Amino acid sequence: MTAGxxxxxxxxxxxxxxxxxxTDKIDPYVLVNYKGQERxxxxxxxxxxxxxxxxxxxxxAEYPGSGSDYNINLKIMDHDTFSSDDFIGETMxxxxxxxxxxxxxxxxxxxSTKFRVIGSDQKYRGEIxxxxxxxKTSNDDDDEEEIGGWKDSYGDE
Ligand SMILES: *[C@@H]1O[C@H](CO)[C@@H](O)[C@H](O)[C@H]1NC(C)=O
Ligand SMILES: *[C@@H]1O[C@H](CO)[C@@H](O)[C@H](O)[C@H]1NC(C)=O
Numbered sequence: 001m002t003a004g005x006x007x008x009x010x011x012x013x014x015x016x017x018x019x020x021x022x023t024d025k026i027d028p029y030v031l032v033n034y035k036g037q038e039r040x041x042x043x044x045x046x047x048x049x050x051x052x053x054x055x056x057x058x059x060x061a062e063y064p065g066s067g068s069d070y071n072i073n074l075k076i077m078d079h080d081t082f083s084s085d086d087f088i089g090e091t092m093x094x095x096x097x098x099x100x101x102x103x104x105x106x107x108x109x110x111x112s113t114k115f116r117v118i119g120s121d122q123k124y125r126g127e128i129x130x131x132x133x134x135x136k137t138s139n140d141d142d143d144e145e146e147i148g149g150w151k152d153s154y155g156d157e
Pocket of ligand 2: 111
């Protein structure tokens with residue numbers, strides 16, 4: 001089993017619809033979910049349907065894994081001050097190949113790529129731009145500062 005760090009860069013979105021008929025704006029943010037760990041971007045206020053976040057989140061990852069270890073889920077939400085936040089849409093990024101390639105190479109990066117955002121009605125709700133990088137941190141490498149304590153038992157002498 002190889003351990004590593006999965007970095008998810010949430011860049012921006014475009015073409016997000018407004019859902020609330022009472023206002024003419026949306027205040028979108030993104031919930032990034034990987035293996036049950038959830039992170040949240042800041043709320044992009046006043047940028048309408050084309051928000052920018054440029055925020056990076058790091059998760060522990062392992063390879064090989066199973067089903068849910070290979071999917072990053074991103075949910076785009078609209079923050080509302082006076083009511084509960086609305087779900088705009090979501091996208092799923094499949095990272096099995098990226099983890100496998102990163103394991104072979106030491107690291108592997110998928111540059112920012114656009115993914116379709118799909119609403120709860122299965123309709124197109126714009127696009128989100130995300131980059132993903134996997135960096136191996138355990139086994140025969142030397143740079144193990146992120147996951148310490150394994151070196152003695154797996155020394156490469
Ligand atoms: C392979 O690893 C090197 C060094 O870790 C990295 O610079 C390079 O971007 C990796 N290749 C790919 C395709 O990501
Ligand atoms: C990814 O982005 C880097 C820097 O912007 C660029 O040099 C590289 O060619 C890109 N790789 C791919 C596969 O598009």
